Amino acid sequence: MNAEIIIIGDEILLGLVTDTNSAFIARTFAPLGIAIRRITKVGDKIEDIIGALQQVSPDSEIVITSGGLGPTHDDKTREAVAAFLGTSLQTNSAALDEIKSAYARAKRTMTDANAVQALIPTGADYLSNQLGTAPGIKFHKNQTTFFCLQGVPKELESMVKHHVVPFVSNKAGKEIIAYRTLRATGIPESALYEHVKEIIKNFSDQLDIAFLPKLAVGVDVRLTTSKRMLPETAHALIEDAQTKFINKIHEKYPAAVYAFDDDTMENAVAQLLFKTKLTIATAESCTGGLIAHRLTNVSGSSAYFMQGVTAYSNASKMQLLNVPEELIRQHGAVSEEVAKAMAEGVRKLAGTDIGVSTTGIAGPTGGTSEKPVGLVYIGLATKKGTQVIKPLILPFPTDRVTFKERSSQMALNEIRKFLISL
Amino acid sequence: MNAEIIIIGDEILLGLVTDTNSAFIARTFAPLGIAIRRITKVGDKIEDIIGALQQVSPDSEIVITSGGLGPTHDDKTREAVAAFLGTSLQTNSAALDEIKSAYARAKRTMTDANAVQALIPTGADYLSNQLGTAPGIKFHKNQTTFFCLQGVPKELESMVKHHVVPFVSNKAGKEIIAYRTLRATGIPESALYEHVKEIIKNFSDQLDIAFLPKLAVGVDVRLTTSKRMLPETAHALIEDAQTKFINKIHEKYPAAVYAFDDDTMENAVAQLLFKTKLTIATAESCTGGLIAHRLTNVSGSSAYFMQGVTAYSNASKMQLLNVPEELIRQHGAVSEEVAKAMAEGVRKLAGTDIGVSTTGIAGPTGGTSEKPVGLVYIGLATKKGTQVIKPLILPFPTDRVTFKERSSQMALNEIRKFLISL
Numbered sequence A, B: 001m002n003a004e005i006i007i008i009g010d011e012i013l014l015g016l017v018t019d020t021n022s023a024f025i026a027r028t029f030a031p032l033g034i035a036i037r038r039i040t041k042v043g044d045k046i047e048d049i050i051g052a053l054q055q056v057s058p059d060s061e062i063v064i065t066s067g068g069l070g071p072t073h074d075d076k077t078r079e080a081v082a083a084f085l086g087t088s089l090q091t092n093s094a095a096l097d098e099i100k101s102a103y104a105r106a107k108r109t110m111t112d113a114n115a116v117q118a119l120i121p122t123g124a125d126y127l128s129n130q131l132g133t134a135p136g137i138k139f140h141k142n143q144t145t146f147f148c149l150q151g152v153p154k155e156l157e158s159m160v161k162h163h164v165v166p167f168v169s170n171k172a173g174k175e176i177i178a179y180r181t182l183r184a185t186g187i188p189e190s191a192l193y194e195h196v197k198e199i200i201k202n203f204s205d206q207l208d209i210a211f212l213p214k215l216a217v218g219v220d221v222r223l224t225t226s227k228r229m230l231p232e233t234a235h236a237l238i239e240d241a242q243t244k245f246i247n248k249i250h251e252k253y254p255a256a257v258y259a260f261d262d263d264t265m266e267n268a269v270a271q272l273l274f275k276t277k278l279t280i281a282t283a284e285s286c287t288g289g290l291i292a293h294r295l296t297n298v299s300g301s302s303a304y305f306m307q308g309v310t311a312y313s314n315a316s317k318m319q320l321l322n323v324p325e326e327l328i329r330q331h332g333a334v335s336e337e338v339a340k341a342m343a344e345g346v347r348k349l350a351g352t353d354i355g356v357s358t359t360g361i362a363g364p365t366g367g368t369s370e371k372p373v374g375l376v377y378i379g380l381a382t383k384k385g386t387q388v389i390k391p392l393i394l395p396f397p398t399d400r401v402t403f404k405e406r407s408s409q410m411a412l413n414e415i416r417k418f419l420i421s422l
Helices: A021-032 A046-054 A077-085 A093-105 A112-118 A153-169 A189-202 A231-252 A265-276 A290-295 A314-321 A325-331 A336-350 A400-421 B021-032 B046-054 B077-085 B093-105 B112-118 B153-169 B189-202 B231-252 B265-276 B290-295 B314-321 B325-331 B336-350 B400-421
Strands: A002-008 A035-042 A062-066 A089-091 A119-121 A125-127 A136-141 A144-149 A179-184 A207-214 A218-225 A257-260 A280-284 A305-311 A354-360 A376-382 A385-389 B002-008 B035-042 B062-066 B089-091 B119-121 B125-127 B136-141 B144-149 B179-184 B207-214 B218-225 B257-260 B280-284 B305-311 B354-360 B376-382 B385-389
Touching: A002 A021, A002 A046, A021 A035, A021 A062, A021 A153, A035 A046, A046 A062, A046 A077, A062 A153, A077 A089, A077 A119, A077 A136, A077 A144, A089 A093, A093 A112, A112 A119, A112 B189, A119 A136, A136 A153, A144 A153, A179 A231, A189 A207, A189 A218, A189 A231, A189 B112, A207 A231, A218 A231, A231 A257, A257 A265, A265 A290, A265 A400, A280 A290, A280 A336, A290 A305, A290 A400, A290 B290, A305 A314, A305 A336, A305 B314, A314 A325, A314 A336, A314 B305, A314 B336, A325 A336, A336 A354, A336 A376, A336 A385, A336 B314, A354 A400, A376 A400, A385 A400, B002 B021, B002 B046, B021 B035, B021 B062, B021 B153, B035 B046, B046 B062, B046 B077, B062 B153, B077 B089, B077 B119, B077 B136, B077 B144, B089 B093, B093 B112, B112 B119, B119 B136, B136 B153, B144 B153, B179 B231, B189 B207, B189 B218, B189 B231, B207 B231, B218 B231, B231 B257, B257 B265, B265 B290, B265 B400, B280 B290, B280 B336, B290 B305, B290 B400, B305 B314, B305 B336, B314 B325, B314 B336, B325 B336, B336 B354, B336 B376, B336 B385, B354 B400, B376 B400, B385 B400
Parallel strands: A002 A035, A002 A062, A062 A144, A280 A305, A280 A354, B002 B035, B002 B062, B062 B144, B280 B305, B280 B354
Antiparallel strands: A089 A119, A125 A136, A136 A144, A179 A218, A179 A257, A207 A218, A305 B305, A354 A376, A376 A385, B089 B119, B125 B136, B136 B144, B179 B218, B179 B257, B207 B218, B354 B376, B376 B385
């Protein structure tokens, strides 16, 4: 089964907004055996949208459009579809009712502009939108079913799940492309590649294998079946390859694979904390609250996360975390000794099983030759004692946010490795 | 001047990675008067890459490719360029030296795989890469100059800045497309549109105007010159439109426009804090550290940010922030009273000018009919007293991370409005 995607919006061609919708649709379709054959990006002009609709290949069974359904003058998808179908726009009363109730629930006043969103081409269906006010549009032409969806990613994603997936699941062919991503951290891409080269060779007829470096936070290794196959064959192949890759990687780099596919480091840590019923508190300096933010992104995190301190000033390190002033004076706030005292301090303060700390130089200013930008100490205090990790400084400069992301990733990975060791 | 972009990688077509590189290139090129005429996305197969290179239009003067320069077997751009030029690959000794020094600096062992990255087609130049080990490749064919750059966004961005921009700045035509994005928060898209409809009409011959809603955090209004014009004319037009839009918006929604273009709410707050020399501390429950993270993303934030507390447990609210146990028992942890006590507590604890707090129900579990998922109280304690804001609950469900983003955005906006009022 073939599909096409049409992304509508000047903002995409101008690069003001990054198109994440086609990636989401492709990811959703692959396991259903639907191949994306073309992605077309057009601006907001009605003739360009009509042109893109007309150029859809007759043997594409599904077309998704994204964008142009909002309430403002630059939203032209409704008119383009009507022109493409040679029909006119009519207010759909069920769609209008839905828009009205959304406004009533929000206790907001509905404007004339919003009523425009209830206009649907004659002969087309409206699609209910749970997350916003613009309904989608669904229609058939020849052998193709068109779904016109919103440009806002969360809305589009919800519409794909509720309207498109049930429709295509009934239609899709039996053979699928299967894939799995192994997410590894703490190994450079080239070293990882050298280490697994033999296994790649063994699977070269059956799998496409790609290495996707994520600057400063790890490498994703993606295994994809190189052709369509029956679901059970595809899944068995992927499972077998996954096991062989992980065994090989962990031979030299224990526990380096922290998650699969879209899963995150924070969720890997959360699942281990749920399992061990241990609690945690954070004392962050250079990561500025990012570790606490990531740990609390997981639903149910109040079971393990008790409190976090972002101790930016020296005063707050001393006052809240009980770091001796002498230690800061002697070794500096960015030091192994202070990282240790911060981790132990927050563990005691919060009465948790684990205390984790960071102190470092995020930059771009504040570095010295002795303590350069990029330096970070990560402290981990547990009942087994306190360890301080000093990761290698990257050989190239990173910006402030990348530095925070990398440091938080390493701190979370240290927590994960400790929990696995139990 | 015309440009094309070729994005290389199976991961893009499969939707496993979102292409942000073409948006970055388009954004960089627009103010230089360079129009992106086509974006082509191909997989990792060498024949597809060669095909895309051959299909470049003869009157495109610049082509940027992204991806396929890594050290592993699935990186085929080097070979494809050699085939396209009808030449062979040779080790470039200057490129090899650069790769060796990057490894030496990082105290890491260079592998055979990395040496592959120094292979450059005969007759092409290598481009120095400050952020990684893979050099870029530059070559000319007919009237077109090709830049083959990395797929990792930070590396590509650095290469575009260091190699491509200086090259095209000397070549680009005089007429440009100019644009400006006004970032507003606290107003629904349709209400904003109704309010500025007249001004849109006045500029309809000269500007393309688009409304880009950002789920739960605001609406961006983008003003773009509808045709190329001399830089001074384009900038004057944009400045004039910007003033008129802001005046009109602020007539009804004071201070709703918080930033321009790529600028962020946290930077807007930071600039006001730098200017007023005031200090701040955070007491977060439902936002879990995100406000502290955002406030410390700005370089120099240690001047205003003293400390943050993520008080997830009731114990930490009482112990660190001095919230009376009685208050939590009587009103619950998610209440106006507790938000007020938290903001005042952290302001006193940290001795700062401003204390900001959040307490709410992030979901997806933990909601009740009286206190549903999405409820949040934001406290702001200053020398003028303490106010607590209770934003409207959205009429549709949001996920946990969206809830945190929206709540942090509103809290930062409250700080901003307070600082403006001084």
